[in-house]
Amino acid sequence: MTEEQGAAGGGDGGLGERERAVLAVERRSWPGPGAKERAVREGLGLSPTRYYQLLNALLDDPRALAHDPVTVNRLRRVRAEKRQRR
Template sequence: MSVARGRIGTVTPADLLAFEAAHPPHTPAKGEVIRRGLGISDERYYQLLARAASSSAGIAADPITARLVRNTLAKGRHASTAHHPAGI
């Protein structure tokens, strides 16, 4: 992972999954590390993480963390649609 001037440069699915494995639960401290260390918002991090966990490169690099991330995202989607069954 390349970080210059507090901004993320090139990051691979393996980099994102390794970061997630090192910082599994979301806490305020993790949010701070994401913002300061990676130079991106929490929201952008989770968008990139979801893409990495679904990519063949991410699955090949860290299949366990990739599966955990995909399962967590699926549970979150299921919980949000449970309140709005019609997707409304």
């Protein structure tokens, strides 16, 4: 197990702190452009690119769905709509 997996896994089969924080960011509404990216950089210490990589992986993780089904299902619908438009 890598360090990232250990820190992210939470040990109990649930989501790690970082994954829960990513979902919490997605639950919020943001006042304008740049606010979310600033919160990601300052609050999570992640680049926006890495943040969206983690978020996209979370959308396929059954633990994320169990933790926050409303947010995960909403984001899955948005992702599917974007894929259809391409």
